[in-house]
Amino acid sequence: MSDVIESGLPAEQSSPMEAVAFHDGQGPARAAWQRLRRNRSAMLSLGFLAVLAFAAIAAPLLTPFTYDGTDFGAIAQSPSSSHWLGTDALGRDVLTRILYGARISLSLAVVGQIVILLIGVPIGLISAYFGGRFDLFVQRGIDVLYAFPPLLFVIVAMTYLRPTLDDADSGFLGVVASIDDLTGGLTGVLLAMALILWLTVARLVRGQVLSLKEEEFVLAANATGASHLRIMRRHILPNAFAPVIVATTFGIPAAIMMEAGLSFLGLGAQPPTPSWGIMIAEGVAYIRSDPYLLIAPGVALGATLLAFNFLGDGLRDAMDPYVYDSS
Numbered sequence: 001m002s003d004v005i006e007s008g009l010p011a012e013q014s015s016p017m018e019a020v021a022f023h024d025g026q027g028p029a030r031a032a033w034q035r036l037r038r039n040r041s042a043m044l045s046l047g048f049l050a051v052l053a054f055a056a057i058a059a060p061l062l063t064p065f066t067y068d069g070t071d072f073g074a075i076a077q078s079p080s081s082s083h084w085l086g087t088d089a090l091g092r093d094v095l096t097r098i099l100y101g102a103r104i105s106l107s108l109a110v111v112g113q114i115v116i117l118l119i120g121v122p123i124g125l126i127s128a129y130f131g132g133r134f135d136l137f138v139q140r141g142i143d144v145l146y147a148f149p150p151l152l153f154v155i156v157a158m159t160y161l162r163p164t165l166d167d168a169d170s171g172f173l174g175v176v177a178s179i180d181d182l183t184g185g186l187t188g189v190l191l192a193m194a195l196i197l198w199l200t201v202a203r204l205v206r207g208q209v210l211s212l213k214e215e216e217f218v219l220a221a222n223a224t225g226a227s228h229l230r231i232m233r234r235h236i237l238p239n240a241f242a243p244v245i246v247a248t249t250f251g252i253p254a255a256i257m258m259e260a261g262l263s264f265l266g267l268g269a270q271p272p273t274p275s276w277g278i279m280i281a282e283g284v285a286y287i288r289s290d291p292y293l294l295i296a297p298g299v300a301l302g303a304t305l306l307a308f309n310f311l312g313d314g315l316r317d318a319m320d321p322y323v324y325d326s327s
Contacts, residue, residue: 042314120201184273
């Protein structure tokens with residue numbers, strides 16, 4: 001009975017499961033890390049993603065080829081000791097292009113999620129905290145944007161942005177076009193994704209803030225004369241960020257998949273910049289004669305998406321305040 005009282009849970013919830021309490025001196029972040037370490041699939045996924053990120057960064061040191069270098073003596077060559085995953089129709093090393101393509105997918109997904117957080121978190125936080133007509137106006141605007149399928153919205157946005165950036169030669173659009181050229185066409189993709197993918201984060205933060213702003217510690221801070229900015233920054237936002245981290249982990253594979261889909265349609269990264277979506281699109285034409293051109297980037301994309309999803313599942317369980325172990 002004493003164990004039930006200490007857990008703070010009813011008897012029917014505590015048996016046959018027991019709540020995992022924090023150890024002495026162990027904070028929530030460390031406790032979540034300890035729980036995550038016990039999730040084998042999440043840790044394997046984290047290790048895979050770490051290796052993939054390292055390989056993408058160190059690609060020039062890991063392969064003697066460049067992503068756009070052609071070898072006319074090894075055109076459409078099957079996997080061999082010199083080209084582990086073979087070469088494409090232009091004699092470019094497939095493994096090298098996959099490693100450089102990982103740079104594109106991971107960097108775009110991570111930077112895209114940062115931009116999405118910078119847009120969605122403040123909007124959801126301010127909307128829920130102040131409420132009233134401002135909250136109503138913001139939520140109706142989000143409802144309108146939610147009516148558009150995200151991929152269709154991004155495709156329409158890219159259909160407009162791509163020729164606009166290609167024709168821009170001065171002013172603000174000229175600067176954006178220059179950056180877009182330097183990044184191989186990824187700036188336009190990032191802008192298009194930022195227009196629509198912040199909605200889920202804003203809704204999630206709003207729901208958390210609506211429940212937190214009525215908690216006693218927030219009311220106490222308000223009673224002591226703390227400013228709205230301090231209350232939001234010091235008391236509400238840190239307590240609302242756990243589910244946002246989990247949502248971000250799931251948002252990264254969604255962004256990778258969207259970039260691959262746009263590149264597959266010719267609206268994403270521009271050749272010769274390597275992208276898994278471009279490689280898959282090129283490999284479709286050789287699915288009968290040279291299937292490795294489709295299989296290699298497809299496996300890389302699928303494995304990365306699975307790893308992020310397994311890691312997201314593990315983080316969701318690890319950051320849950322009620323975590324149970326079988327007794």
